[in-house]
Amino acid sequence: MSHQPFNRAALARMHEAAVTGRQLPTVPDPLILESWKRMVAKGMNPDRNRHSGLLPREEVDKRRESSGLGELLPVVREGLAAVAEDDWHLMVVTDADGQVLWRSGSRAGVRTADRFGLEEGSCLTEDVAGTNAVGTSLVARRPVQVTSAEHYSRVFHSWFCVSAPVHDPRDGRLLGAVDLTGPAEQVHPATLALVSAVARVAEGELRSRHLESVERLRSAAAPLLARIGGKAIAVDRYGWTAGVTGVAPTARVALPDSPQTGQAWLPSLGPCSLEPLPGGWLVRVHPQEAPRSPSRVVLDLTRPRAWPVSVDGAAGSWAHSLSPRHAELLFVLAVHREGRTAAELAADLFGDPARAVTVRAELSRLRRHMAGVLAHRPYRFTDEAEVRLLRPADPLDLLPFSTAPAVVAARDQRLPEARRRIR
Template identity: 35%
Template sequence: MSRDDAAPPDRRNRPDPTALDPLAHARNLSKVFDAVLAGDELAQAAPRPIISESWRRSLAAHVDPENRTPPVVFAPDELREVRAAHPLSAVMPLLRSTLVSIADEAMHVMLVTDAEGRLLWREGAARLLVNADRVGLFPGTKWSEDAIGTNAMGTTLAVDAPVQIHSAEHLVRTYHTWTCVAAPVHDPDTGTILGAIDISGPLHTVHPALVQLVSATAQLAENQLRVQLAIADERLRMRNMAHLTSLRGEPGALVTPSGRIVAGAPYGWWPERINVDDGADRIVLPNGQEMMVESLAEGYLVRPARSPSSGTGVRSLPALSLRFMGEGTPTVLLNGRSIPLTLRPAEILTALALHPDGLTAERLAFLLYGDDGNQTTVRGEIRRLRGLIGSEVLRTRPYRLEATVDSDFCAVRRAVAAGRVESALRACGGSLLPRSDAPEIRRLRDELVAGLRQAVLDSGSVESLHVYAGHPLGAEDLEVFDRLVELLPANDPRRPAVVSRRALLLAE
């Protein structure tokens, strides 16, 4: 394979003229394959440099060209959990709408791997799936170069660039009747490879446009991940700015789980990223200053480390975060520390957050229980809640929260009132405390649901309507799907799924 190294640079990616006839090209590649593996130094042709280098890596990993099948690394019952946890699961609807229909018509399969080359998803022509099963091309197998030699998925991960592997360019002879094209997908946050997208099929189905198609689809997937990252950043800022405000001018930053700064004070004082190890409660910045790390629901708050004698004379209010919208367990963070909570304390905190000036026991009893409210019951509930969050946070006479309160329900309420529909959708995880029958909670829940729905419909925005249609509050809303079908262009890739969902709602 030494002649590859002497090849002129412009030969590295120059297509072979015989590639216009894939069968003839495959025969020529087979001759090159046999000659190179036989050690024929007089062979008149050599594989492309990218193939030669891949063969060298694969042979160094002891891949046997004559007798090899990909190792199975995930059992079928493990795949659902692995897929759900992988970042590319978020773009699978896009990949299906973009590639699967093309793959099915062209007798190809679409394959998606993780960064280690482990095959997680496979979809495409049903007839071809049978053939794919016979050669180990099914989810749960590993397709890195060191596992199964030169192949589009493994090689694109190795070189971090789109590649096409045709016929006998595969190192393992079993795959010489296949052609495949793959491209890597990168994490827009860190730039690391998340996995590979691949189109594979019989060698006679090769098409010169496949490389461009797969590469463009990988870029679309990265763009969608970038949009989702921006939404997550905005959610982190919107839900947790109260933590920065509570520092009263001291340096502080909101940090993503990957260590990226999304909000910091003072401006320009913070680096773009910091390294926050899992479980760490302190870090040292590049300027040598030690900082405290407090966990938030969506990331971290980083603030100055304080010694017992470092008081400034001004008491900072505790930062209280309330996440009560959606079907999950109510979540409370106090200065970044998670507080376990049941429904009744969550109802009390909601009422107090809505009435920052405080409530008497009588008024709080009415808001929670209606005309049957009992002040004695409320006082007992308050005592238990003070035991959870502290008497310095939950004050009495009247009952009130002495903290910087950040809640998802108030964020949605403010955003709807200001006409910021996208912000309201980002902040809203679902209905407010859906299991609660407290009158005050029911009133606010109905207000938020009706207000958000009307704001989405009045916006006339296709994007907002589409987000709401996939939201727990909008998934069953026929009027929303009617409006989407009316507004979505005929060639919009989202339209088939919307039309299908609308038909199901009409049939119910």
């Protein structure tokens, strides 16, 4: 994310205007502005956070084991240790719920963090701590820098924090965030790039281990596939292909979110049967009639961190959790049933019609997972499909990570006038 070079005095004036409902003298970074809107709408007091104590040590240990981040800790520490050990700096790793699982840094930084309750077991979500790099990056699903008065809570105005989310490359699941925090006057222009790079290296470590596991499955599945007549694919538990017979190779098969042994309908393959393999599944592809269009599509955007789409019809049933970008795309197409061109979608998502190539690439990936649901020229849901769009009760919770112009406009249009305090 780019970051505007506002000085502390300008940030303080913007913050004061935001929390008192006055006209903003200058518009801050869109991610900060959208976060402030959420805090104001929720009635958060900028002079008090909602910190309610620490998780018990046994709960912290349990979350460490289940988060999948423990194995990445050496990579994160190696990337940030030199900075975190400087005076007053602190490295923090949280899980996807914003709970601090690990922290380390200079003695001065740790002592200061203790005074603010920033300890292992504390929570840094926006609901608890207001706009901050960890909480906002977990919402935005991208690296975030929050400096001085960009923090909604005044108690953090003397700090900067830079955070980047860590995703599991196997399925896109959000694992948590890595963060570097220090005195506001010591923020460096390269800190955001550094923390972002460390998060990417951590994801790369997971990707490397995943490729090794796929290779092991490929070796184990090869003799089985050689004996099978007909069409079959061996995939790992995330759908990544380890071997095929009788079908064209594909990098990944879209499995149900919770695959089970037995009959299944997969959007790219049609009717199949799933059989367990060590570390994955054997997918046997059955002969099928000409594909029939689905009768119902439900796009559920009511949840804060997962956006499932389900397809039901004569051809079968299927559900899948969308990535943030694909959730944005399907939202726009659900609103515009008449369809959108690539240039129009680029304006909807990026505010720039020239980014049509990026949109086409995303839709190409999305259509591979949603065969029979999406059409093109223009891009749209098929005319035969009944599309149901489920929105959250609070308009500000509509894809809160998104700064896409179409999503921001949809939030503002549905927000009652009484809650439109930041202008």
